[in-house]
Amino acid sequence: MKKYNFNAGPSKLPSDVMKAVSAACIDFENSGLSLMEMSHRAKNFQPVVDEAVSLFRELLSIPDGYSVLFLGGGASLEFCMVPYNFLERKAAYLNTGVWAKKAMAEAKLFGETVEVASSADTTYNYIPRGYTIPTDADYFHVTTNNTIYGTELHRDLDSPVPMVADMSSDIFSRPIDVSKYICIYGGAQKNLAMAGVTFVIVKNDALGRVTRPIPTMLDYRTHVKGGSMFNTPPTVPIYCALQTLRWLKREGGVMEMQRRAEEKAKLLYGEIERNKLFRPTVTNPDDRSYMNICFVMNDEYKELEADFLSFATERGMVGVKGHRSVGGFRASCYNAVTIDDVKALVACMQEYERQH
Ligand SMILES: *Cc1c(COP(=O)(O)O)cnc(C)c1O
Numbered sequence: 515m516k517k518y519n520f521n522a523g524p525s526k527l528p529s530d531v532m533k534a535v536s537a538a539c540i541d542f543e544n545s546g547l548s549l550m551e552m553s554h555r556a557k558n559f560q561p562v563v564d565e566a567v568s569l570f571r572e573l574l575s576i577p578d579g580y581s582v583l584f585l586g587g588g589a590s591l592e593f594c595m596v597p598y599n600f601l602e603r604k605a606a607y608l609n610t611g612v613w614a615k616k617a618m619a620e621a622k623l624f625g626e627t628v629e630v631a632s633s634a635d636t637t638y639n640y641i642p643r644g645y646t647i648p649t650d651a652d653y654f655h656v657t658t659n660n661t662i663y664g665t666e667l668h669r670d671l672d673s674p675v676p677m678v679a680d681m682s683s684d685i686f687s688r689p690i691d692v693s694k695y696i697c698i699y700g701g702a703q704k705n706l707a708m709a710g711v712t713f714v715i716v717k718n719d720a721l722g723r724v725t726r727p728i729p730t731m732l733d734y735r736t737h738v739k740g741g742s743m744f745n746t747p748p749t750v751p752i753y754c755a756l757q758t759l760r761w762l763k764r765e766g767g768v769m770e771m772q773r774r775a776e777e778k779a780k781l782l783y784g785e786i787e788r789n790k791l792f793r794p795t796v797t798n799p800d801d802r803s804y805m806n807i808c809f810v811m812n813d814e815y816k817e818l819e820a821d822f823l824s825f826a827t828e829r830g831m832v833g834v835k836g837h838r839s840v841g842g843f844r845a846s847c848y849n850a851v852t853i854d855d856v857k858a859l860v861a862c863m864q865e866y867e868r869q870h
Contacts, residue, residue: 521833664808810842
């Protein structure tokens with residue numbers, strides 16, 4: 515049966531990407547070796563990193579003076595590396611969910627950390643507005659897309675201090691003004707590659723300003739200097755990211771991804787609002803994520819939740835169960851998810867409605 519993959523992460527990748535990675539895992543560019551058994555310092559691997567970095571720069575219009583790094587440890591290690599490298603006096607955080615809260619908890623280990631606003635009061639189903647960012651903060655940290663709750667910042671915010679962003683689940687889904695940030699990071703397994711690699715975009719002259727000593731591997735300067743090769747980087751996931759970046763460029767880049775994301779989101783939110791069985795969990799349309807679309811069954815149909823889930827599963831839908839902290843359903847519509855995938859889910863919701 516055809517599967518429609520709405521997993522939140524690791525998540526759907528374009529089939530071209532998976533074919534290219536599979537082929538390289540058997541025989542990398544006719545070298546007679548698998549990519550899995552090659553040195554990261556091999557002559558034919560360096561071009562993989564170089565091209566991935568240059569496509570990052572091109573697709574996101576990254577200005578000069580920034581480095582692109584491919585590291586291990588996940589976005590979760592960046593929660594600690596960010597304050598280690600940037601927090602001297604004070605840091606400001608916008609608390610829009612569990613990931614933001616985890617990032618903030620790490621910052622507290624290093625210095626004064628201000629929560630400028632929080633949407634925890636209603637299970638993070640909105641993006642706070644109208645807060646004040648302290649002007650003496652070293653940085654203001656945001657989570658641009660809240661994977662679990664389905665809220666998203668669709669534009670770069672204005673901030674009196676440089677921003678740091680966790681873009682794990684919406685990188686490459688819209689253009690970004692990189693110059694507003696000193697650091698953008700994320701796990702690649704949502705919208706870029708298989709699990710195992712973390713991307714970091716860091717402003718070079720923002721580094722080296724804290725007075726504390728930083729362990730070598732946690733110091734961004736180590737990886738800037740080493741070109742992501744200070745130690746062994748995750749070679750196969752980096753190759754996977756390269757394939758996705760090539761695919762992104764062929765498909766029209768981030769403007770086209772933004773157009774598709776809006777089209778998919780409009781279709782699915784439209785159906786959630788029209789269908790008598792369902793309602794969205796995020797009430798303000800401006801705050802609704804295009805990447806992770808969360809919905810629940812209306813109160814009078816609540817007892818049908820498990821039944822709808824098995825109905826959808828029988829029709830090939832994968833990963834539509836909501837995160838345990840929110841319940842209901844979540845359809846993750848990352849770049850590789852097509853409008854036809856979303857149409858199949860909509861048809862499934864309509865068929866279920868007719869039966870009830
Ligand atoms: C998944 C996710 C994380 C955690 O990423 P890891 O790579 O597993 O550490 C952090 N932030 C956001 C927004 C996420 O979606």
